[in-house]
Amino acid sequence: MHTFKALALFWLIALPGIVNAQDGYVCPSNGSELQQLRIYEINRSNKDTFHKRFQDHALRIMKRHGFKILDIWESDSGEKVEFIYLLAWPDKSTMDLRWRKFFSDKEWIDIKKRTAAESGELVREANGQPLTRVSYSPACAKR
Structure with a gap:
């Protein structure tokens, strides 16, 4: 009986984030309804x-405040250097609250x-811009 309850609870929680019944697409769930793309132009010098x-400070402090960073990149176009990272959030209000903190x-x-001085x-x-996956994204599969 406990296995059935656990399985039923899993499907009640996971299914809405995985299946968009309206248009027949199935999307992989990363445990987040919202992602956020952050792009910083940093000084080359x-x-x-x-x-x-x-690496030494921001990541540690962000972790303390419940940030979930999915990936980090650097882009150097020759004209400018950009630092880019992608975060996952359960919802916009959580994202806003954790950034304020x-x-x-x-x-x-x-x-x-200290570092500025x-x-x-x-x-x-x-x-920073919040991103919500559309149902027809290549990350989703048509049923």
């Missing part, structure tokens, strides 16, 4: 300092002040 700060985290504020501006511009 101190990109190593940026990477060190992100991260940006008001005293340790993060102190680290940013030592190395100058690390990030020229930062943009």
